[in-house]
Amino acid sequence: MTIDLSKIEYFTEEDSVEAVTSRTSSQADERLTVVWAALVKHLHAFAKEVDLKQNEWDAGIDFLTRTGQICDENRQEFILLSDVLGLSMLTDAINNRELVGATESTVMGPFHVKGAPELPMGANISLDGKGESCLFEGSVVDRDGNPISAARLDVWCDNVDGYYDVQQPEIQPKWNNRGIFTTSEDGKYSFRGAKPVSYPIPYDGPVGQLLKLLGRHPNRPAHMHYIVSAPGYKTLVTHSFVDDDQWLTSDAVFGVKASLVAHFEKTPEGNTDWRSPFDFTLVPG
């Protein structure tokens, strides 16, 4: 066989994007074709803009490899990387543009676990009993303020030591600081738990090393996680943040929004040390 060398589409720095994207088959999935072409374009633009050095490429390969290898069933380092890059919050923003009039969304984070216990209103999710206690309560309503019944609130937070139960399976009780509550016709919810505390994202791995090199701290301001869902409404993934937290202004993963900062008030007469009212507004979807 004779190859006509003049017909080879050689890779050059100038035509690098076209050299790669022209290889995609016309039979490939349309959306994949678009996403892949954009990825190649922006990745090559990055490398060209910074004149990426060979040893920097080597360091990048090594970083990504270590990031993958530290992942296990309880550790998701690529989510952390996405978080500190702001990509998680950007994806959240892109996917929730239509939430006009709803409670604002924020990142899911890597610590949600499916299948938490279904609990009656008022139940206490703090199984280790550590930390200051808090009553969380409010309503789930639609944009007109009407109560939404059968709304599920899947809630989770860290304990007083700053760890989620899945980070300390041999120390914390299973399902510590987790629970699912379902509203009745009045749309109201309430539960007791530990007042969340601020904590560092796991920083003993590649992402922690990166933050250190960037001179960034790894801390997240204290927050309670919520997934609020109801039939006929768009599911909301969000947090409520504790309003006196020192890291509110510099959340390591950029998750804070003004509307998500909840009031926490001391309750000297109550059954708990604190009370935090917070309402959720859902939009149809």
Added chain:
Amino acid sequence: MTIDLSKIEYFTEEDSVEAVTSRTSSQADERLTVVWAALVKHLHAFAKEVDLKQNEWDAGIDFLTRTGQICDENRQEFILLSDVLGLSMLTDAINNRELVGATESTVMGPFHVKGAPELPMGANISLDGKGESCLFEGSVVDRDGNPISAARLDVWCDNVDGYYDVQQPEIQPKWNNRGIFTTSEDGKYSFRGAKPVSYPIPYDGPVGQLLKLLGRHPNRPAHMHYIVSAPGYKTLVTHSFVDDDQWLTSDAVFGVKASLVAHFEKTPEGNTDWRSPFDFTLVPG
């Protein structure tokens, strides 16, 4: 403590890049600061351009995690990913712009091993004796055509089954199809080996799945790898490609350049089945 919420720099889709890059400490390494800022800018531009969906982000996290987890001492899936993205060739191009007048460079690939045997000129690197035999010979010269002495040629290639020795440690002899040759004053080199054959890059992992979805084949045209180095000259990483290979026009990793396609001629009278002359030109550096 009271937090002035109006002072929080909230993350928004519009200001997403600034929200992230403004966190970098002024004490951070200057080059890291530049590379990080460019990475965040282009990554966010990618996500915005394609309106990255939440389930696509999920798929990306899963893909990167699996890519990291398949890596081990003999498998480097992130290099393969970089290769099929054209990023490896782009980095090569960026880092070798000054090689004017020299033999062109191409990708190192993931199969080089340091410490191959130092062999005398004319030695046979094919230890399994499989495939068609070939005499590789030529000169290492400077831009004026003067021979370069003490030039080291670190060479490696696959065997007739399309695998490097490190991919088949229990089948192939150690150092099969590898060797290091050093020129004397005439600048000439020669060695015998198997005529390289085309082969697929490892495609039983995430990168192979990606290629399949893109409708791209995983094959590389047959080639001999070279690292050519000499005191006072810039080290050259390159291949010579077999000139009758069907994949020359569509190398899965974009490594082919016209000047690197070597002539392979049948040698009915010789000690080997084939002969391939190829000269290397080095530039000072």
